Amino acid sequence: MATSGLERKRSFVRRFSPRSWGDLSPLAVVSGFLTACVVAMLVLILWNIVRGGIGSLTWEFLTASPRDGMTKGGIFPAIFGTVFLVLLMTVAVIPVGVATAIYLRHYARPDSRLSRLLRVAVSNLAGVPSIVFGLFGLGFFVQFVGRGIDNLFNGGELAYGQPALIWASLTLAVLTLPVVIVATEEAMRAIPNEYIEASYALGATRWQTIRRVVIPNSMTGILTGGILAVSRGAGEVAPIMFTGAAYFLPHLPSKLNDQFMELGYHVYVLSTQSPDVEQTLPLLYSTVLVLLLLTFALNALAVVARMRFRARMAR
Amino acid sequence: MTDYRKSDWGQFPIRPGDRRRDVWMGRLISLTALGAIAAIVLIFVFIGREALPVITSPDVHQEVTVSQMVSKLEFRPGKPKMYIWQPVSETPKYSLAPLLLGSFKATLVAILFATPFALGAALYSSEFAPRRIRESIKPVIEMLAGIPSVVMGFFALIILASVLQNLTGWKFRLNATNAGIALGIAVIPIIYTIAEEALRAVPRSYREAAQSLGASSWATVRRVVLPAAAPGIFAGVTLGFGRAIGETMIVLMASGNAAIWSLPLTDSIRTMSVTIAAELGEVVNGSPHYHVLFFIGALLFVLTFFVNLLGEWYVGRLRRRLSGSAG
Numbered sequence A: 001m002a003t004s005g006l007e008r009k010r011s012f013v014r015r016f017s018p019r020s021w022g023d024l025s026p027l028a029v030v031s032g033f034l035t036a037c038v039v040a041m042l043v044l045i046l047w048n049i050v051r052g053g054i055g056s057l058t059w060e061f062l063t064a065s066p067r068d069g070m071t072k073g074g075i076f077p078a079i080f081g082t083v084f085l086v087l088l089m090t091v092a093v094i095p096v097g098v099a100t101a102i103y104l105r106h107y108a109r110p111d112s113r114l115s116r117l118l119r120v121a122v123s124n125l126a127g128v129p130s131i132v133f134g135l136f137g138l139g140f141f142v143q144f145v146g147r148g149i150d151n152l153f154n155g156g157e158l159a160y161g162q163p164a165l166i167w168a169s170l171t172l173a174v175l176t177l178p179v180v181i182v183a184t185e186e187a188m189r190a191i192p193n194e195y196i197e198a199s200y201a202l203g204a205t206r207w208q209t210i211r212r213v214v215i216p217n218s219m220t221g222i223l224t225g226g227i228l229a230v231s232r233g234a235g236e237v238a239p240i241m242f243t244g245a246a247y248f249l250p251h252l253p254s255k256l257n258d259q260f261m262e263l264g265y266h267v268y269v270l271s272t273q274s275p276d277v278e279q280t281l282p283l284l285y286s287t288v289l290v291l292l293l294l295t296f297a298l299n300a301l302a303v304v305a306r307m308r309f310r311a312r313m314a315r
Numbered sequence B: 001m002t003d004y005r006k007s008d009w010g011q012f013p014i015r016p017g018d019r020r021r022d023v024w025m026g027r028l029i030s031l032t033a034l035g036a037i038a039a040i041v042l043i044f045v046f047i048g049r050e051a052l053p054v055i056t057s058p059d060v061h062q063e064v065t066v067s068q069m070v071s072k073l074e075f076r077p078g079k080p081k082m083y084i085w086q087p088v089s090e091t092p093k094y095s096l097a098p099l100l101l102g103s104f105k106a107t108l109v110a111i112l113f114a115t116p117f118a119l120g121a122a123l124y125s126s127e128f129a130p131r132r133i134r135e136s137i138k139p140v141i142e143m144l145a146g147i148p149s150v151v152m153g154f155f156a157l158i159i160l161a162s163v164l165q166n167l168t169g170w171k172f173r174l175n176a177t178n179a180g181i182a183l184g185i186a187v188i189p190i191i192y193t194i195a196e197e198a199l200r201a202v203p204r205s206y207r208e209a210a211q212s213l214g215a216s217s218w219a220t221v222r223r224v225v226l227p228a229a230a231p232g233i234f235a236g237v238t239l240g241f242g243r244a245i246g247e248t249m250i251v252l253m254a255s256g257n258a259a260i261w262s263l264p265l266t267d268s269i270r271t272m273s274v275t276i277a278a279e280l281g282e283v284v285n286g287s288p289h290y291h292v293l294f295f296i297g298a299l300l301f302v303l304t305f306f307v308n309l310l311g312e313w314y315v316g317r318l319r320r321r322l323s324g325s326a327g
Helices: A003-014 A028-055 A059-063 A074-106 A113-125 A130-153 A165-189 A191-201 A205-216 A221-233 A263-273 A277-314 B016-051 B096-129 B133-147 B149-168 B178-203 B203-214 B217-246 B249-254 B272-282 B290-326
Strands: none
Touching: A003 A277, A028 A277, A028 B096, A028 B133, A028 B178, A028 B217, A059 A277, A059 B203, A059 B290, A074 A113, A074 A165, A074 A205, A074 A263, A074 A277, A074 B016, A074 B217, A113 A165, A113 B016, A113 B203, A113 B217, A113 B290, A130 A165, A130 B016, A130 B217, A165 A221, A165 B016, A165 B272, A205 A221, A205 B016, A221 A263, A221 A277, A221 B149, A221 B290, A263 A277, A263 B149, A263 B249, A277 B133, A277 B149, B016 B096, B016 B178, B016 B290, B096 B133, B096 B217, B096 B272, B133 B178, B149 B178, B149 B249, B178 B217, B178 B249, B178 B290, B203 B217, B217 B290, B272 B290
C-alpha cells in the first residue's frame, strides 16, 4: 500500500515526538541515564580491549609458543592448557551436576529436610570466593588425595601429590557444580508433567522414565549448563594458581599430573610479572582479547541453546 | 522431540532386570546428589584442618598467636606500636587488621559505586523502559557478568588506573578506589539481576492502585514499588557484598598490594583474598605462615557463608511478602 506524503510525515513526527520517548519524569530520566552509564562501561571496556588487541592477533600468535621471556611469540600452550583443563572439568562436573538435578527433581520429596539442605549447599557453594576454592584444591586434592595416592601406590614418591592438571580441573569442577545443577534443574522443570506421567502409566520404572524421557528432553538444558560452566571455568584464575597452573612450560601437558599454562593465568603473569611491560603490552592485549572472545562465544552459544530449548518446549 | 518409535519401548512389560537396575540407579543418583553437600563440608573441613594449627599448635604459637593477629605490634624497638602484616621478615608480624581494613575499603568503594548504577538500571528496566530497550539491557548485563575477573583486573591495572590518575593526580596509581571501582563494575550484574527481579515481582495492581489515586510516577515508585521490593534490593546488595569481599584477581592486580593500616581511599591496599593469592605460592608447606594463610581463608569462607545466608534470607522474605499479600 502506498503511503501518502502526509502520512509519512505524520509517522515521522510521531516517531520523534516526545510522547514516544515514554515517561519523561525526572526519575525516569535519571534511571535511564544510569542505565546508559552501565552500557557505556561495557562498551568502554570492550572497545579498549578490542582496539589494543586486534593488531597483534595473528595466526602465528594463536599457534606459536612464547619466546624471548614471553615478550614475543604466541600463546598456543596457554590455549591448549585451557582447553585440556575445561574438558577434564566438564567430564567431572556434568555427571555429578545432572545426577544432583535429577535427584532434586525426581527422587527427593520437595520439602524433605535433605533436599532443603541440598539446596542450601548448592546456593552456598555458588557464593564461596574463588580463592577459597584454590585453598581447598591445594588442601584437599593436592595434599590429601594426591599425597594419599602417592603413599598408597607410588611408595611415597612424588607423582600426584603436587599441583597438576587433574587437581586444577577437579577444583574447577567443584566451583562450577552449582552452574550445572541450576541449568539442568531449570530445563527439567520445563518438561511437561504429562510426558512423565505417560511414561509411568506405561509401567516404566523411574530409571527408565529418567533415561528415556527426562534426560533426552532436558538435553539442551544440560548442554547450556555445560557451556556456562566451561565459560566460567575458562575465566577463573584464583582456583588454579596453586593447583596446577604454571608461568611457563617448554612442553605441552600430556599426562594428568602435568602442570599446564592457562589463558587467564597467562594474562595475570604477563600483566604483573613481565620484565618488560612496554614490549609485552600488545601481546597482553591480544591474550586478553582471546580470553574474552572465548568466554563470550561460549556464553552466546549458551544463550542460543537456551532459546532453542524454550522455543521447543513452548510448542 | 525424541522419536519414541525408534526406542525399545516395545519391550514392555518390563523385565526383572529393569527393576533391579531401577533400584541401583536410584541409589547411585541419591549418592551422587550428596556430592554437593559433601563438597561444602569438605571445603569447610579441609580449610579448617590447615587453619586449626593457628589456634592449637605450639609450633605455630612460637611465631604467632591469635591475640597477636588482632593487636598492634612493635615494628622497631622504641617506635610506637602499629598494626603490621609482614610475614616474611626476621620477626614475622601477622596483624590481620590491615588486611581486614583493606577488604573493607575495597568492598565499600565497590558497593558505593555499583549500587546507584545497578539500582538505577533495575528501576529503569522494570518501570520505565519501552519493551525493546528492556530486552536489550539484559544481554548487556549478561555480557558484563561474563567478563572474567582477570580481564577486569587487567582493565583496571592498565587502563582505569591511568585514567583515574590523570583525572585526579593521586599519588598512588593503584589504590583502593581504583580496585573498588573495577570491583564495583563486576558486582553491578549481581545487584541488578536480583533487584530487577524483585521490582518486577511487585504486582501490577499495586502500581495501578497508586496511579489511580493520582500518585505521580515518582510517588508510585517511592511509596509503593520500592517498599514492596525492599527485601529483594537488600538481597542484591548483600550478595554483591559477598561477591566483592571474596573477589581476588581484580584486587590483586588493581589495588597496589600494600598491607598498610591507613584510612584514605587513595592509598594502596591489600585485602584478605589477595594476601592468600599473593603469598601462598612462596610459602613453605606446614610453616606458620602457611597455616595463617589458611586461617585467613577460613575467615573469608565463614564471612561469605553468613553474608550469603543473609542474602538468601532476604530473598525468602521478599517471596513471602509478595505471595502473602498479592491480589
